[in-house]
Amino acid sequence: MSADSSRDPKRIGFLFNHDELHQVAHIAPIISALQRRAPTERVEIITSSDRQADAVRAFLDPACPLPAFWSISPSGWSRAVEALLGNMVPLNRLSSLKRATPLFRHFDALVVPETTTTFLKKNGQSARPQLIFFPHGAGDRSIGFSPDIKRFDYVLLPGEKTRDRMLAAGVIRSDNHSIVGYPKFEAFGARPPVKLFDNDKPTVLYNPHFDPLLSSWFRFGEQILAYFAQQTDYNLIVAPHVMLFQRKILASVEHRLLRFRKNIDPRYDKLNHIHIDTGSEYSVDMTYTRAADVYLGDVSSQIYEYIQQPRPAIFLNSHDAQWQGNANYDHWNFGPVLDDISGLGTALEAVSPLPASYRKAQSQAFARSFDMDDATPPSERAAHAIAEFLDLP
The missing domain is CATH 3.40.50.12580 (CDP-glycerol glycerophosphotransferase, C-terminal domain)
Structure with a gap:
């Protein structure tokens, strides 16, 4: 497909909105792959902390243009209230989403590794942006097949197990998902094991x-x-x-x-x-x-x-x-x-x-x-699926 020079580039944001860094490696490797797959589009990064931004940068291909970074750090009141409640409720995440909603409406799609973002689809809010979900892990807990997943427009999956359970739970459809493998393996697969102890005991x-x-x-x-x-x-x-x-x-x-x-x-x-x-x-x-x-x-x-x-x-x-x-x-x-x-x-x-x-x-x-494809890395498979879903040139 040739690029359509008559249209504006689409904006695709990769959103990282969590207190910790354990979700970053699940979607960050896709960023540069999507830039290579769709070089005429605007691939951007949204984080809620400097730690997240630094962690994401570690996954970027220096041969690609540096994406724009946006910060949606939570408000002072949400930090104070969450701390007062013993950090039991993710007020910071919800606060960041609510305050950044006007920013999100300028994006055609957001790629996210968690379900809190479905807040943007609740209460009859706008269909823009479209939400693309990749679960941060391939475990068995019931929360991984939550009804909230129904609110996503498209879902990227690591393998057939997660697909089959999500289909059985009715949270995805046959036409709104793709199996792409596990980008986290790609991110850390080349690292040798670290010796942590000065002995040879198991x-x-x-x-x-x-x-x-x-x-x-x-x-x-x-x-x-x-x-x-x-x-x-x-x-x-x-x-x-x-x-x-x-x-x-x-x-x-x-x-x-x-x-x-x-x-x-x-x-x-x-x-x-x-x-x-x-x-x-x-x-x-x-x-x-x-x-x-x-x-x-x-x-x-x-x-x-x-x-x-x-x-x-x-x-x-x-x-x-x-x-x-x-x-x-x-x-x-x-x-x-x-x-x-x-x-x-x-x-x-x-x-x-x-x-x-x-x-x-x-x-x-x-x-x-895990769908392990030796020929094509998961990040490239995910980038291709996103491009197909969004009809990118």
Whole structure:
């Protein structure tokens, strides 16, 4: 298709509107790919913090023109109120969206990695801009198939598993989505594993989620730290979801539950075989999932990034879930599931080397979760899908 010089360039914004950086790598690699795919259009970047802007810049191709950057930082009152409420409600995100709505109306489309942006489609607001969604992760939690997804105009997906569940839930249609792969793998795939400990002992990654119902941290976190502190056979990385330690009170709208989070006893961070990270960039760039020999967790989607290379995994059922046959816990078929910590030592011995049944379950689930195309990177596939949807020359 040749460029139509008679029309104005379309404006496509990549919107990053979250407190933390864990969503950036899911869509940032697409920015330069779209610039190359549609060089006559205006590809721009919208962030709500300087940290986000700096993180996005790291993904940009220096051979492409530098995109325009817009800042939509939240208002002072929303920061104050959110802090007063213990950061339980995402007032900053909503405040940023509301205050920037006039800016957004100048865009033809926004590409986003989270569902808060559907605020722009509620209450009969304008159809402009069109919203394009890429989920930040390929996990199994029910929130990943929320009715809010219906409000998006187009959805980019990592693989057939997410597509099939979204179709079954009625949140996407056969004609408003594309499977494009997983840009985060492209972003960090060439990085070699990092050696974090000065020994050759196997390393366990404990990766609890932040959801106050589903997270194992509130019930088992202290016990897990105490267990690994008193043994000498394993190293331990404690790297929870970055949102767990951003708030003292964790709230779940989905499960209507509040829980207070305790601080970690500083004595554990002084041990040479325990590494604790409550929210650095290494928590979101696959450093720890690549460095670990054993995964210990609950419901985080990082398990799917970990099984890119099948390895031992153990899961903690801290909320008495009836998980067998429940799609929200499909990943609990990748290793033994413990209802308490008493069986942790036995489970660690049982999963190394990885039994064939768990290896098969992990390999099959990974293939369904991520469409891996060696010929075309996910960023280029996503850029092509966006260009086709927006009818870009």
